[in-house]
Each structure stands twice: as structure tokens, then as C-alpha cells.
Amino acid sequence: MRTVEQTTQEVLDLAAKHFQVAQGSLAPDDDFFKKLGINSLQALELLSRLENHFGIELPDYEVQGVSDFRTLASRIQSRL
């Protein structure tokens, strides 16, 4: 079982890879909309990628209003 820290790191790494920014340039408390300059549709693409990676289903309502990696990782962690 992953720890929440591991999950958070995997979320950061995947986001960096998906949006082609340098590994390590993202931090848990970053607002991903602002830091990555993405819109709500691109955020949905990231969610699909995260679901595949973690092998979970993340309902849309669970991530409604979430905009930072730490909270996103905690929502994923609760479904692992």
C-alpha cells in the first residue's frame, strides 16, 4: 500500500510528464490550473491518466472544486 506521500509524488510526476514540464518543478500545494496553465478540460485528461495509473475510478464529484495536487492526491489515496 502506498503512503499518501508516495501517492502525491506519483501524481506530481505524472502531471509533469503529461503536460511536459520538468520533473521536480511541481509542488504538492501548487494550483495545477495556474502552475500548468491548463483549463478544466485538460484537468479532466489528467484525471483519466491518473485513474489508469492507480487503477481506480475517481468520480467527477470527488474532484469538483479541487485545484491543488495535495488534495487531489488525498482523494486518490482514499480510493486505493
Place this chain on the structure above:
Amino acid sequence: MLDLSKYQSIGGALKDAVEVFANETCLIEADRERENLRLTYREFRDRTIPVAKALQDAEFAAGDRAAIIMTNQSKWLIGAYAIFYSGGVLVPLDYKLTADEQWQLLKHSSARVLITEYPIWRQLSVAKGRAAATELQMVIVTEAPIDTDLLGGVRWEIPSTQTGEPEFRPRTRSDAATIVYSSGTGGRPKGCVMTHENYLEQCVALTSLYPFVPGMRYLSILPTNHAIDFMVGFFGPFICGAAVVHLRTLRPEYVREAFVKYKITYVSLVPLVLKNLQKGLQARFDALAPGKRKVFHVLVVVNKTLTKHRPHLGLSRRLLKQVHEAFGGELRAIIVGGAFTEPETLQFFYDLGIPVANGYGLTEAGTAITVNDLKPFRADTVGKPLPGMEVRVIHPDANGIGEVAVRSKTVMSGYLNEPELTAETIVDGWLMTGDLGRVDLTGHLQLFGRKKNMIVTEEGKNIYPEDVESVFESLPVTEFCVFAANYIWPQRSMVGEQLILAIHLEPGQSLTASLRREITSRNNRLLNYKRVHGIVLVNEDFPRTASMKIKRNVLAERLAKLDRTSAVLEL
């Protein structure tokens, strides 16, 4: 389609629709690859009875207000039907607002009942704003896990303990049907009071151009609290016996699948999603082998020639088979709304034989004022006025551009509890839209920016500067004010709009890194689409009224003298 001229209310028309179309498919609800639910109109009606009964048992009276805060799903429509059946006034609220914003609007609307989903209620029930909404007496919660304490809410599944049928409560055309918030959540929420007549007339006008019949399927993606989805994803298809498809997961891959699986006839999208679709299609075309790409290009040119004067769906579907099959093969039009759409995007789809029904509307005027009638398609305009809508341009300049004003039976009766604001907005029966436009010789309306201090995002969100200012309260500066940048420096454009924060620093104070961090941190508390994009420093006291309110228009005139590029410091 029912003859709506015979009806006095939404509830009356819906009540007949579920009987007339009893055996037609009414609702389909899917979650990813799973189909959760499929109801005929008769089955839909059966599901509304316990909800209507629960409302009436709770002494919900005709004219009382009931709010819905839900994502797009079958229970949204079941709940709305029960409210209208019981003579209630529906208050559809945006599920994407924060809990405190939702409580503010619940209080402002004096809603007695709320129907909401458990994940939303989980946040709402513990938010501090709850204490202020004292008129709210009943909360019906859907999808609540078994054995969960609903903190004062009742379960959707067992909302009534009484037996017997609920009674139908008739309303008249001039009675309020809904209170729809066109803006939010600042000090002065704008609750548009829409009458039953507004909806009955709007529905007749819209279906004259884009009709529904039994067997057609509308894919509901725009939030149902939005005027467009309420009309074309609920009332319109229902009074024609068509079906509405809801998806509980709006990931692009499942949306794409739904087009094919459910053979969608119409869908409504915001410009952002339409542009994304365009991007995806263009990438696929670019990836074709050179020979295939050439053939494809020729087919598009042939299609453009054949559809120059009007769409020919059958021909386009045969010519560009693969493109149309990717959309299920039965798509008649994409309805785009909520914000301005760039002409290139509209033309891209039209050239593929997929008409985009773009138009122009605002909550205050019902769903739509103008819609492209496709005869011929004019991507550079927002179409012609719908039947029954009068549009005129006030004080046109030398180019014929002025403020767009509208008069029709679809215009709201006014803003809730705001007689002065209503009088400023509806003048001698004409709704002053605050948008700048021109009507060309063929009767098409073209838009050229805004006169009002607000922005609309590509996701179709109306943002008023006053609504975001509270997050900057007690910022350690002399004073501040938020503006739509285009209000200060007018642009002949309705895309790429941004908010800026005007700041008057304390004497001797400078814009330090720590002050910037403070501003950024507060800015980040706002939902992403509401954030300000830059700062403008002002070196003098803000002009104020006798009651110390900022004179925004005077301050904007002063700021307009600055060069925008150098004055706006990006956040």
C-alpha cells in the same frame, strides 16, 4: 410537439407531455461504459410522484421556492418536474460554486426546499453560511450512503411517509417559474425572475428552428442550471417527446463514446469544449497519409460548395462518412452557447457538414435572442433574432455599432428584490444588454465587445468584478478595485477577457514580493476561472460617492489614460 399556446405554465405542459409521450424513451443515464438508467415518460412520471408528495406533505405551497444543486442527471429533471407540478418556483443553482456562495444564494432566493446530491450536501451541511439561510426547511439528499447521518437532510429514496397522490397546482403565465442567477455571489446577487410565459414563448421560438421529435436524443453536458440546458436539455425535448441523455462522467473519452453509443441528435457545448473538439479532429486530419489527406481535402471542398446556401445533412454524411460516424451519424447540430465563439471554429464544423447553432442570449432574456438560421450560415455573426424577438441598436456610432437592446415575451420580469436595478436594465420594455453590436443589412447581429464591467469566460461563466472583490478585503493597501480590463480599455472582441486588480498603495509603500505573494495567495482562493490576471497601480485616491462607494466608471476613465501593456503587471 405540444401546442404551447394552450398552456399557462411549464408544469401544465410537462404534465401533459408525460401522458402524451408515455411510451417514448425519456431519459438515459450512463456512467462511463455503464448504463445506469433508462426511463420512458410514464416511468419518469412515476418517479416524480413521491418527490412531489414529499414537497406537498412538507406544506410546500404554490409560489414557494425550491432550489436544485445537482450535477446533470435524471434526478435533476425528476426534482424539477415535482417542483413545477406542485406550483413551486425553481431556483436552479450552479453546483460548481463554493458552499458559502451556494448558501448565500439559497438565502437570497428564500428557498424553502433544497434538492441536492450527497457529495454536495457533505460540503454544504458543514459550511458556515448555513446559519444564515433560515427559511430553508427541507433538504432532500440523493445518493446518500446507507447509515450516513445526513445532518438534517432527508433521503431522496424515502422522502414521504404519507400515502396518496400529490395534487397538480396550476399557475398562470405571468407567475414566476424560476429564479436564475445571472451573476453571483458578491454583495448584490442578480436573481432573474423568469415567468412561465418566458419559457413557453422561448420554447416555441427555438423549436421553430431546431425541432425535436420522439426518437431524437439530446446529450446534456452544459450544467442544467444554465438557461440553455434547461431549455434544450429538459423543457424542449420533453414537450416534444424526445430523449435526454445524461453522463455522470464528463471525461472527453466517455463523451466521445456517448455520441456513437446513443446516436445523439443534438448537444450543447461551451466554446471551450467546441474548440477542444476542433483541435482533436484537426490533429486526426493532419495525421492522415498524404494521399488520404488530399482526398479528404477535396471532399471538404465539395461539401463546402454543396452547403454554401444551406446545410444538406444527408449529403454531408455520405461525403464525410467517417467524420459523421465519429459523432454517431445522426448529429443534426451542435448548439454552442454561454460565451462568444470564434468564427473560425464555427466555420470548421460547418465545412465538415456539422452545423453549429451559435447564437446570442443572456439569462435576463431567456435562453436565446438570436440564433444562426443556417440559411446561409454566417460564422461572422450570432445569427438573426428568433421569432418574437425585437432587437435594436441604441445610439449607433458611425459604424452602426451601439448597445444591443431586446424586447420580447422572453425577457425576465425583473431582478429579485432589486427594483432599481431592474428599472436601469429594462427601460420602456427594452432590455439593455450592455453588449455592443450591429445589425447588418441581412438582419444578422454582429457583436463587438461589451459596454458593461464584466467578463464571460470560454467556459461560459459570467464574472462580475464586484463578485470577486471580497477575497481581497483587508489587503494591506489604501484601497483596491477589480475591473474587467476591456471595460477600461475597450476592445472590439469578446474573447480572451481578463480581470485586473487596481491598487492604490499606502504612502511610501511599494509592490514588494511579499505583497505580491499575499495577492497571489488570496487570488488562488478564488475558483480558477474567477481569478484576476494582473495588477494596475494607481497613485491617487479613488473617486468616491458621498456614501464612500467607489465611482467605478470615473476610476475606469482615469485608468483608460494609461497604456494597457505597460500598466498591467501580470500576476
